Amino acid sequence: MTNTATSHNSAGLFADAGRLLRLVLRADAITTGANGLLYLALAAPLQDLLGLDATTGRALGAFLLAYAAAVWAISMPARPRRVAVVSVVEANSLWTILSVLTVVVGWFSLSTVGAVWAVLQAIVVAGFAVLQYTALRRAR
Secondary structure (H helix, E strand, C coil), X not given: CCCCCCCCCCCCCCCCHHHHHHHHHHHHHHHHHHHHXXXXXXXXXXXXXXXXXXXXXXXXXXXXXXXXXXXXXXXXXXXXXXXXXXXXXXXXXXXXXXXXXXXXXCHHHCCHHXXXXXXXXXXXXXXXXXXXXXXXXXXX
């Protein structure tokens, strides 16, 4: 007797594009939220370390917390709305470009550590954008 049953692992992360998309959106939200909390809670010490004015740091932190909450909300449905995910990908792409421009143009007079931090953030955010775009295409 032969067994023709095949095992289908639907729990695999890459097998379910919708699940992957929600996971990547949530990872983005958690990372962004943690970053926002750090900017809010440590605005004064970060001013000295990064060269980012404490007031600007607090405003940035508040924005990042609101953005993180929005991204988390977008990740909640079993099938996140395509237009909402595209907006997240576009916002992450814009953040990446603006972060690099901030360093190149010299906005905010960041210290060397601040410039490196901005570029590292740009790389992470670009990575989220690429993963979100890829998962969105697979989820069609």
